[in-house]
Amino acid sequence: MSCQDAIGVFDSGLGGLSAVKEFLHVLPNEKIIYFGDTGRVPYGNRSRETISKYAFQDASFLLKHNVKTVVAACGTVSSVAGDMLEERLPVPYTGVVNPTAFIADRKTKNGKIGIIGTAATISSHSYKLRLEKLNPKYKVYEQACPLFVPLVENGFICRDDQIVRLVIRRYLSELKETGVDTLILGCTHYPLLRDAIADFMGDGVTLVDSGYETAIYCAKILRENNLLNTNGEHQTPEFYVSDTPDGFKSVAGLFLGRDMEHTVTQIDIEQY
Numbered sequence: 406m407s408c409q410d411a412i413g414v415f416d417s418g419l420g421g422l423s424a425v426k427e428f429l430h431v432l433p434n435e436k437i438i439y440f441g442d443t444g445r446v447p448y449g450n451r452s453r454e455t456i457s458k459y460a461f462q463d464a465s466f467l468l469k470h471n472v473k474t475v476v477a478a479c480g481t482v483s484s485v486a487g488d489m490l491e492e493r494l495p496v497p498y499t500g501v502v503n504p505t506a507f508i509a510d511r512k513t514k515n516g517k518i519g520i521i522g523t524a525a526t527i528s529s530h531s532y533k534l535r536l537e538k539l540n541p542k543y544k545v546y547e548q549a550c551p552l553f554v555p556l557v558e559n560g561f562i563c564r565d566d567q568i569v570r571l572v573i574r575r576y577l578s579e580l581k582e583t584g585v586d587t588l589i590l591g592c593t594h595y596p597l598l599r600d601a602i603a604d605f606m607g608d609g610v611t612l613v614d615s616g617y618e619t620a621i622y623c624a625k626i627l628r629e630n631n632l633l634n635t636n637g638e639h640q641t642p643e644f645y646v647s648d649t650p651d652g653f654k655s656v657a658g659l660f661l662g663r664d665m666e667h668t669v670t671q672i673d674i675e676q677y
Contacts, residue, residue: 410632411436411643412623413467414476417459418446419653420554420594421478422660424501424616425642428476429661431620432627436640438470442674444647447554448481449523449592456525460486464494465677466645472496473632476623480522480591480615484531497626501615504622505589506535512611513587517544519580519610522591524549532589546583550576550595557594560659564600573598573605581606589613597660642667647674 412435414425419441428437440463442448448456460482464475474497477483477490483500491498509518509532520532527549536543552572556562561569580588588610590596596614603612627633634640646653650669658664 410471410473411438412474412476413438413440413464413470413472414478415440415442415463415467415482416477416479416593417442417448417481418554418558419443419656419660420557420592421616422657423593423596424476424478424619426661427614427617427620428623429642431617431624434634434637434640435627436634437642438467438472438645439642440466440645440647440672442647444674447523448479449525449551449554451525453485456481457486457489460490461493462674462677464490464498466672466674468494468496469677474498474623474626476619477501478593478616478619480526480593484522484526484529487531497630499619499622499626501591501593501619502531502535504618505591505613505615506532506539508618509587509589509613510536510539512613513543515584515586516540516542517546517583517585517587519546519548519583519585519588520591521548521550521553521576521580521588521595523554524551526591532591544583546580546585548576548580550592552576553598554592554594557597558656562597562601562659564604566601569598569601570605573601577602577605585610587611587613590615644669645672646670647672
């Protein structure tokens with residue numbers, strides 16, 4: 406396999422672009438091929454069987470592009486279908502759960518860790534089980550935040566927005582009272598609400614961004630497998646979606662934090 410091959414990243418929608426932002430920073434020499442399953446989003450309220458089916462189709466599409474690794478930049482997929490993907494894919498795979506849990510383990514000082522994510526992520530207890538494996542004495546608190554994704558995708562991300570603050574207070578009040586000192590943002594949409602979440606939780610709580618930690622971990626995997634691209638040439642990302650690409654540019658700019666040269670292609674994911 407050539408080290409010029411791309412990194413394949415997928416998500417149930419466009420939230421994974423917040424992880425792509427980190428990949429572009431951490432691995433600037435790598436080509437990124439991103440697939441967002443915008444036609445079937447959200448995954449967070451689907452059954453385990455449906456999520457697993459969708460995840461394998463998404464990964465299969467990326468493999469058609471000869472990617473050298475597959476990344477599920479989606480807390481739901483990582484939690485529900487991660488083991489299946491790791492077992493069945495012919496290239497190195499990572500989701501967001503293990504890298505994120507590992508960093509939370511290193512960051513916490515009082516052993517109280519909070520996790521926020523979609524309903525499917527929370528009901529799978531994936532982060533909780535991983536953290537308790539790292540240290541059985543941890544006290545782990547979970548909270549589903551289903552309204553966070555539609556907030557972000559509709560552009561409600563400002564820390565001073567009253568709707569944003571109201572929803573955050575509704576979901577995180579009890580979590581804050583537990584005294585957690587570390588909070589995992591277990592969905593790649595959530596970093597866009599980071600400032601507002603940090604304001605509510607206070608300075609004593611460390612927020613762990615699953616997208617950033619996954620990019621760091623992916624770099625480690627590529628290095629260990631001698632798959633890093635070292636030619637130094639600029640690589641233009643490619644973006645694919647399963648529904649109309651109309652409006653992609655404005656949403657992508659929101660998640661990526663910048664406008665950039667790119668193509669967006671609609672594909673029929675049911676073929677994979």
